[in-house]
Amino acid sequence: MEVLKKGTKGYFVEKLQEFLKLVGFPTQVVNGDYDDATLANVLAYQKQKALAADGIVGAQTMLALVKQIKGIKEEDFVRVATDMKVEVPAIKSVHMVEAGGFGFNVDGRPKILFEGHKFWAALVKKGIDPAPLAAKNPDIIYPKWTKEFYSKDNFEEWKRMERAMAIDKDAAMLSASYGSFQIMGFNYASCGYKTVQEFVDSQSKNEGNHLADFAKFVANNGMLKALQEKDWATFAKKYNGPAYAENKYDIKLRDAYIKNGGKA
Template sequence: MILRKGDTGDEVALLQRRLTRAGFPTPETHVFDHATESAVMAFQKACGLVIDGVVGNKTLAAQLAGFAMSEHLTDADLANAAHTLGVPIAAIRAVNEVESRGEGFLPDGRPVILFERHVFYKRLKARGFDVDALAAKYPNIVSPTAGGYMGKAAEYTRLAIAERIDADAAHESASWGAFQIMGYHWQALEYSSVADFVARMQRSEGDHLDAFVRFIAADTALLSALKARKWAAFSKGYNGPDYARNLYDVKLARAYERYADMTTPAAPTKAAA
């Protein structure tokens, strides 16, 4: 894939997001304009690449390598989350292992999402759209029932169609990042807008964990369950009534015990005593 000045589309928008995250702020216009070319050239200069303003394989590889170093969770992130919520770090490690869905980002640098067509149906209906007409035209995007999932990068294809109907409602109707926090929670979690929430989700897994911490802190029942290590109650509140089918509570309990053992000092031997 090669991108250069004059190109347009979602790949250009993704490039612009990557440049911004790499420290070269670029407006997300979907157009490879002069500002984007200038940012690409500045990035290439910083990386010691040929400075031509054209995004080829070497420039793309340099971007992805930089993101791999900066976007993943660190021990400091986990420790800060445990301190903020007032729980043992073993509890946060357990939740991170079981409840986060693996990597928070796709290989192309975009945050993992899952678009929920039934949520989009409700958000559009509240905005006064003729949702039944839209459901007839876009059954995989607008529907009173859940489903239509395509998974991984293909979820962005669904999101792009939804964005053309109503961008804010579309972003509110997807779950984002490693911990799959729904976009419509943005206000309750004290983000300034859904656009602010999405921008944070595009930045790092540390931001994904921060959204999770805000989500738990805003729900007293979930926070109490986590503090007491009542894994069934926590799993039901976080995953819904189907939690038992996937053994989330059992997995959390086992993970917590394993991490707690790792952080508990060994008892002294008789000889040492």
């Protein structure tokens, strides 16, 4: 994201103002204009959070705001882990590996990964021939998995998603993974939702929802025992797919488990 300061206008300023309004600055006007009133609130927030109080808003300040609004709480981990009969570090390991320990971007949208081969399949299932569409959109519609078109910047990943949604919204939503645990949209039913839209709406709200959906997804897809026993290879195969060993997914989970306080 661009660095925001007095005089900046646009989308990220509007998001900044929305966040400030939610964290204790109720008089903040949301108009997309970084004005004097916005500056005063930013300075107050930065001082409150022991950030560099210079009125300049980069990723650090925006993430602090988003985490305060949408972040998961330790008691949430403890409650869900108790219900699942799973160690807290075991859940945190998946949280860390899948989304780097936080499931949202600085603008408050969930982290996603759009899978063009799943979009191809979803279009076919709806009776839409993907081939002519793929000719014009080769980076979002293709028949076989490839990581060639993944974006390092999640905002660019969202642009891919938005282009796919313009072609077919439901098929696009089915074809991306979301949030802290990167659950694919086509798994909406096993997370307890009637439609993929309901699932995406849930994933867009907060990490508490991400955690609740993860618990249902794991329980409903035969993964719970492996997570309880910290059988990383079995869990990785079921959660990440049969090619999990290629990127050492099971090793990453084990290492993240230890890093989060689990016993080696």
